[in-house]
Structure formats: structure tokens, C-alpha cells
Amino acid sequence: MKIVVCVKHVPDATADRTFTEDGNTDRESVDSLLSELDEYAVEQALRVAESGVDADITYLTIGPDDAKDALRKALAMGGDSAVHVSDEDIEGSDAFGTSLVLARAIERHGFDLVVCGMASTDGTMGVVPALLAERLGVPAVTHLDELAIEDGAVTGRREGDSATVRVQGTLPAVVSVTDRSGDARYPSFKGIMAAKKKPLETLDLADLGIAPEQVGRTGARSAVDTAAKRPPRTQGEIVADDGAGGVGLATFLTAKKFI
């Protein structure tokens, strides 16, 4: 079974993330890493491979040069090879551009199963997996807390907008998994050493037959007008409980008319 795992290299969420002047995520001033939510996708792919299915796992990322770090981290967790799509013209792509590039790269490689995270930690749209499925013409079994691959189908549990549903789609399919699907493993020292020798292929738009104007800022179908930092919250009154902390809090809440 050919498994492709889509992983994104994102600015560290615990650092101060900002925008560039033209309204894109600033990738220079903050360290980037493998999106934590995509670690769950890596973990699920590895578990499928460990469940006795004869699987070949390839990681796929779109991003600037250092996005390779995300691929190496994933390879250190396990898996076989990686594909890095890098092209200046991709910068500024929206979810449509991103999903186009990912879909072409996935078709080129071949697939039975595509595994994604539930959302990227910087964009947080959570729509790329569904767009991939739409483009590839296969089922989108997304947002799974739990999944199983059996008899050529993927079955899983999903917390939807107003109900928890059990869902099933036949392979080939695109799945996305949540942060409840199972803790991701840490790379071992052996894994980190082995990752350095695993094949990593780099592709550009021409390799995928995509014209530059289909992606990037030119291809984007929405535009940011303004991006303003919210004024940081200011700390109010902090009191140590001297035995009447609850009463003091009640006084504050009464003054604010919550009581």
C-alpha cells in the first residue's frame, strides 16, 4: 500500500508569530518546525504500516528550502522517503494553490492512502484534505479521532458539527486525523541517523506541469487587506488568597455586573 503523508513546516506556535508587510505569514523571524498537528498524521501512517499491511510511506511537503527539516523529522519517526516541492512562485498560495500542488505531486507518486493533519497550526483552515480529495476524485474521510484500515476501506470516528459519526470510505482515499487519534512517537537516535540516508526528492512547479500563475499570490482567490496586532491584554489585579479570595472575587464580579 502506497501511503503519502502531507506535512507542513510551520512557524513555532509558542513564539511571537507575525505578518510580513504584504500580509503573508512571516517565515523569517520565527523558528519553524514540523506542525505538531501533522505529527499525528505521521503516527497514524506508521501505525498502519505496523499493523501488518505492506506499506510504503512517503512524506510530502510544500515550502521553502528549510521545509526539508520537517521531512527529516518525519523520516526520523519512521517511513521510507520524502518529496519536497519548492518553487519561488508558490509563495503566497491559498488553500486552492496548495491543494493543487499537493494533488499533482500525489498523482505523480501514486497512492492508495493520503494522510493529513486536521489543520495547519499557522493557517488553521483545515480544508486542504477535503480539497485534495475533491481534486483527486476520492473519498475524504476527514477529522478522525480513530481509524482502521480493513478490506480496502478506511473506517473512523469523527466529531462533526452537531453529531459524532462513524464513517467509511473505500480506498484510495484521503484521511485527516485529529490530535485525539493517538500520541505521536519521539524519534529515536537510531531513527534520526537512519533518516539522513532516506531518499528525499525535490520538485518544482515545472516537474508537476503547473503554470506559475495558477498558484502563489497571482493564483490566490482572496486577499488580506489589513493585519493588525491586537493590543496585548493587560494584567489586572492579582491577589493572593488570604482566606477570603472567593469573597474578593465575588466583589469583582459584582462590580462587573456578572452577579
Added chain:
Amino acid sequence: MAEILVLVDHTDGAVRKPTLELLTLARRLGEPSAVFLGQGADTATEVLGRYGAHKVYVVDAPEVEEFLVTPAVDALTQIAESTSPAAILLPSGPDGKETAARVALRLESGLITDAIDVTADEDGPVTEQSVFAATYQVTAHVTQGVPVITVKPNATAPEPAPVTPAVEKWDVTFGPASAAVKVLSRAPRERSDRPELTEADIVVSGGRGVNGAENFAVIERLADALGAAVGASRAAVDAGWYPHSHQVGQTGTQVSPGLYLAAGISGAIQHRAGMQTSKTIVAVNKDEDAPIFDLADYGVVGDLFKVLPQLVEEIERRRG
């Protein structure tokens, strides 16, 4: 006037509050038409009309219940192709966002997700979003095709604008079943007597400091005294102390109530992403260095098992 399509979120015809918010926002952009999928349109029509839906397009086909997301995509795309709306609004949430994205792809349109406000501009809708764990506020607009926008709960207060809607039944042609995902079973989210997280004006949340499922009674008691919804940190949810549907944060629910009270929660960035746009924030934590205090309008450094019960007692006393 330009038609605005609004996808209705409902359970058996009971329309959920965020849909009424969408209808209210849609009226700023044009004339709302509700798209109702599944059973219960008769019950829903009155409510939808009360909030300004001039038309209700009804798709009552079994596929809507049997498959995930794609029937809604087929329906909305086909309705949009023949009505040429000026915008399409959907609720934010996994189902709404995926539907929106696929509709936009098929219509060759642009998409904006998780808007917290939508206003009319001469060139079309302008959206407001809160990004990077709610540290930035972004305005944006769609530059291609029919703007498809998903909106978060509580973006605006629902305002009635009664009309009598024209009801139109639609026969939708559903796409290849091979690319569809079957729904094997469906368990509607349990309804509690407390307000819903996204709809409540006050949220009381507990974290790892609550230290046990049975101790959440302390949080619930305060929530009930204040008429609040109950929230939880991921640490408390992962420990199995409270259901995931109550998780506040990046991978849970994002709330923006008048008052957010965090008890036994440290205030990690992923938790803040779900609550730091609340109007007033109160924290109770044993550790005076807990980062949650940085954003608290009022904080008590102390044991939540002492402070919260005393607060409940005091609320009851003040209310006589």
C-alpha cells in the same frame, strides 16, 4: 437585491443559533435565502423566515443523511449555479468548512474561513478574522468568483426581521457514490441543561488542577451559580475528566464570552487561542507564575477547591 445563500445547520428541523447569526449577517449583504438539507423543513421554515430568509431551498433527499459532506456540496453548488448569489455563508466547523471549500473549488471561487464578522463593501463582503492564537486581527476579501465564507458562532447577535419565505423544493443530482463517504451511524451531541459553550455569556473552565472527573462538580456548581457553560483544558479532557465537546482552545472550541473564568489552568498558548478574545478574564491558580495571570483582569493565587466553593456561597448570599 442580490441573493445570499445561507446553509442551515439543524437537527431534524431544529435550527441552531449560529444559522440565525448567519441570516442576520447575510442581510447586510443582500437578501438571504436559506438552503435546508434533510428532514424537518416544515418546522424550520417559520424560524428561518422570522430571521429574514426570503426563500428556503429544500433538499430532502436520503443522500444527505447517508453520506458525509459531498451531498451538501452537490446541493449548494447546483443551487448556486442557477441562482448566482452574491455570497454564500456557512457555519464554521469541520462539516461547514469542508463543504465551503469544495463548493468554492467547483465554482472557481475564493474562500474565507472562520470569519468573526462580515460587513458589506462596494466590492463585496469584507471579513474579519482572528489569527495566530487570536493575537492578530485580519481583514480580507475574496477576489475571484462568488465569495464563500464560513462564520464562527457568536459573530453577531441574531436579530429578527420577519418575512414569509417562499419554499422551493430542489432535486439535486448527486455525484459518484464511489467518491462519497458513508455515514455508518450518527450520535447527535448530548444536550445538557447548561448553555452551550459557543453561545454562553459566561464560561467557567477547569484544567489539570481540578485533578479528577468527580472534582469537576466544583466547576459545575460555580457554572450553575453564574448560569455559565462549562469548559475544560485539553489536559483535563485527555485525562478523561470531561468530554471533548467542552474543550476550549486551538483544537477544541474557540469562545469569546463576556466572562471567562479559568480554574486550575496554566494558560498555554493553545488554550489561549480559544479564549483570549473574551471580554473579561478571571483566573484562579495556585501558582503565581502561571501564564494565565498575564491576561487576567482579576486573578486569585490560591487553591481552587477553597476559592470556588467560597465564591459560590458568596454569590448565593448576595442574591439572598
